[in-house]
Amino acid sequence: MDEKLASLKKAMKNTVFKDLQFTDRHRRAISSSINGGDSEKNKILFAVLQLVRTEKTGMEILTALKSQALFAFEGKEGMMYTFLHELENKRWIVGEWKAERKYYKLTEKGAKVLGKASDMRKEVKTFAQSWSLGE
Amino acid sequence: MDMKEAFLNRVTAHIRSKEAKKVVRLELYQHMRELSSLWEEEGMTKEEAEKKTIEQMGSPAQIGKKMNKLHRPIIDWFALLTMISLIALSFLTPILFTKVSSSDMLKMHSIGVSISVCIVGLLMFFNYEKLKNKGLFFYIAGCAFLLYMHFFGTIKGSRTFVSIGPVFSSAYITFPLFLLSWASFTVRNRMSFLASSFLLVFPFFMFIQMGYYGPSLLYVLLALCLTGAGKWNRKGSHLSIWFVVLILSAYAASLLRGTTLSKVIDLWREKPYQLFSESFYLLSRAGWFGNGVLPSTVELNTKYYVDLIFVPLTYMYGWLFSLFLLFLMSFLLFRMYRTFIGTREPFGRALTLGVILLYGVTCVWGLLMGMGKVPFLNVSVPFVSYGVISFMINASFIGFVLSVYRWKNINSLKE
Numbered sequence: 078m079d080e081k082l083a084s085l086k087k088a089m090k091n092t093v094f095k096d097l098q099f100t101d102r103h104r105r106a107i108s109s110s111i112n113g114g115d116s117e118k119n120k121i122l123f124a125v126l127q128l129v130r131t132e133k134t135g136m137e138i139l140t141a142l143k144s145q146a147l148f149a150f151e152g153k154e155g156m157m158y159t160f161l162h163e164l165e166n167k168r169w170i171v172g173e174w175k176a177e178r179k180y181y182k183l184t185e186k187g188a189k190v191l192g193k194a195s196d197m198r199k200e201v202k203t204f205a206q207s208w209s210l211g212e
Numbered sequence: 213m214d215m216k217e218a219f220l221n222r223v224t225a226h227i228r229s230k231e232a233k234k235v236v237r238l239e240l241y242q243h244m245r246e247l248s249s250l251w252e253e254e255g256m257t258k259e260e261a262e263k264k265t266i267e268q269m270g271s272p273a274q275i276g277k278k279m280n281k282l283h284r285p286i287i288d289w290f291a292l293l294t295m296i297s298l299i300a301l302s303f304l305t306p307i308l309f310t311k312v313s314s315s316d317m318l319k320m321h322s323i324g325v326s327i328s329v330c331i332v333g334l335l336m337f338f339n340y341e342k343l344k345n346k347g348l349f350f351y352i353a354g355c356a357f358l359l360y361m362h363f364f365g366t367i368k369g370s371r372t373f374v375s376i377g378p379v380f381s382s383a384y385i386t387f388p389l390f391l392l393s394w395a396s397f398t399v400r401n402r403m404s405f406l407a408s409s410f411l412l413v414f415p416f417f418m419f420i421q422m423g424y425y426g427p428s429l430l431y432v433l434l435a436l437c438l439t440g441a442g443k444w445n446r447k448g449s450h451l452s453i454w455f456v457v458l459i460l461s462a463y464a465a466s467l468l469r470g471t472t473l474s475k476v477i478d479l480w481r482e483k484p485y486q487l488f489s490e491s492f493y494l495l496s497r498a499g500w501f502g503n504g505v506l507p508s509t510v511e512l513n514t515k516y517y518v519d520l521i522f523v524p525l526t527y528m529y530g531w532l533f534s535l536f537l538l539f540l541m542s543f544l545l546f547r548m549y550r551t552f553i554g555t556r557e558p559f560g561r562a563l564t565l566g567v568i569l570l571y572g573v574t575c576v577w578g579l580l581m582g583m584g585k586v587p588f589l590n591v592s593v594p595f596v597s598y599g600v601i602s603f604m605i606n607a608s609f610i611g612f613v614l615s616v617y618r619w620k621n622i623n624s625l626k627e
Contacts, residue, residue, distance in 0.1 A: 152267070
C-alpha cells in the first residue's frame with residue numbers, strides 16, 4: 078500500500094505538477110488562508126476602514142495595505158474592488174466620483190463599526206501588555 | 213484589441229446590470245492604467261507592462277461574478293412574505309361579514325386583492341428611479357383628480373366620494389400621487405419658499421372642502437416630513453410655522469362652511485359613544501382565543517368593518533390572533549425602516565420615508581381609534597379594514613418600498 082502511494086506521488090510530480098513552480102506568491106496565499114479566513118478578513122476590514130477616514134482611491138488603499146504587510150489582494154487586485162463595493166452596500170463606506178475617479182470615504186455607520194473594532198484591538202493590546210509584564 | 217479592454221470585457225460579461233457594467237469598468241480601467249504606467253516607469257515595455265498588470269488583477273470571471281452578485285436587483289423576502297401573510301389574513305374580514313350581509317364582499321375583495329398583487333409585482337420590478345423627475349406631473353394629476361372629485365363626486369355623509377367602476381373611492385386615492393410628487397420635489401433643485409407653500413396649500417384645502425380632515429392633516433405631515441428630511445433642511449422650521457398657520461386657516465374655513473368642525477368634535481364626543489361602549493364590551497369579552505361568532509345584539513355597520521375592524525376581529529378570533537396581526541404589521545414597518553437606512557439614493561429614501569409615515573400613522577391611528585383614544589377621522593387600517601381601493605393604495609405603497617429595496621445596490625452606483 079505504502080509503495081503504491083509513493084509511486085502515485087512520484088507520478089504526480091512528473092506529470093501534473095511538472096510545470097508548477099512554488100513561488101513566493103503561492104506561499105503567501107497559502108499562509109494567508111491557513112492563518113485563517115475570518116481573522117484575516119477582519120484585519121483587512123479594520124485596515125481599510127481605518128484608511129478611508131480620509132478620502133482615498135482604490136489604488137491608494139491597495140498601496141497602503143501593502144505597506145502594512147497585508148497581501149490578501151496580491152495577484153487579485155480586482156477583487157479588492159468587490160470588497161470595497163461590499164462595504165459600500167453595507168453603507169460603511171461611501172464612494173464618490175470626482176473627475177473620472179472614485180474616492181472612498183468612511184461613513185458614520187462605518188465609524189461605529191471601526192469604533193467597535195478598535196475597542197477590541199485595544200483590549201487585545203492591553204491584554205498582551207499585562208501578560209508580558211507578568212512574565 | 214487592447215489587452216485591457218479584452219480583460220474588462222471578460223469582467224463585464226458576467227454583470228447583468230447596465231449601470232454596474234459601466235461603473236465597474238471605469239473603476240477597474242483607472243486602476244489598470246495606473247498599474248501599467250507604474251511598470252513602464254520601472255523600465256518595462258508597454259506590452260510587458262500590460263501583461264503584468266492583467267496578471268496582477270486576478271481572474272476576470274471571479275471579479276465579474278462577485279460584482280454581479282453585489283449589484284443585482286434583490287428582493288426583500290421578509291417584507292414580501294409578511295405582506296403575503298397580511299393579504300391572506302385580510303380575507304377574514306369579508307368572510308366575517310358575509311355571514312351578516314348578503315352583499316358580494318368576498319368576491320369584491322378577491323378582485324381587489326388580485327389587482328393589488330399585480331400592482332405590487334409591477335412596482336417592484338419597475339425601477340422607481342425613473343419617476344424621479346416626474347414630480348410636477350404627479351402633483352398636477354393628483355390635483356386634477358381632486359378637482360374632478362369636487363365637481364363630479366357623490367356626497368355621502370359628510371364626505372365626497374368618486375365612483376370607479378363598481379366601487380366608491382375616497383380622496384385617499386390621490387396619496388400615492390402626492391407621495392411621489394413630494395418625494396420628487398425634495399430631491400430636485402431648491403424650490404422657492406412661496407412655491408412650496410402653494411403646493412402645500414391647494415390639496416390641503418381640497419381635502420378640507422370635501423370633508424377629509426384626517427387625510428388633510430396627513431397630507432401636510434407628509435409634505436413637512438419629506439421636505440424636512442430632504443434638501444430643504446433649513447426651511448423645515450419655516451414650514452412648521454406654516455403648519456400652524458394652515459391649521460388656523462382650516463379652522464376658519466370650516467367656520468365659514470357652517471359647523472363642520474364642531475360636527476367632527478361631536479362625532480368624537482357623542483355619536484360614536486354608543487359604538488365605543490359596545491366595542492369596549494366586545495373587547496372585554498374577547499378572551500385569548502375568541503368566540504367564533506358575534507353576539508346577535510351587535511348591529512354591524514360600515515364603522516365596524518372599516519374603522520373599528522379590530523374590535524369584531526378580536527372578539528371573534530381572540531387576542532392571540534390580534535396580537536399576531538399587530539406583530540405582522542409592525543414587522544412590515546420595521547422592514548421599511550431597514551430599507552430606509554440601507555438606501556443611499558435620495559429619491560428612494562424620501563419615498564420610503566413617506567410610506568413609513570403614511571402606513572405607520574394610519575396603522576396607529578386606526579388602532580387607537582378602535583379604542584376610543586383619538587378622534588374619529590375615517591382612517592382605515594392598512595390591509596385589515598375592508599375596502600377594495602384602500603387595499604390597492606396600501607399595496608402600491610408597499611410596492612414602492614419593495615422597488616426601492618430591489619434597486620438600491622444599482623441606483624446607488626450613479627451617485
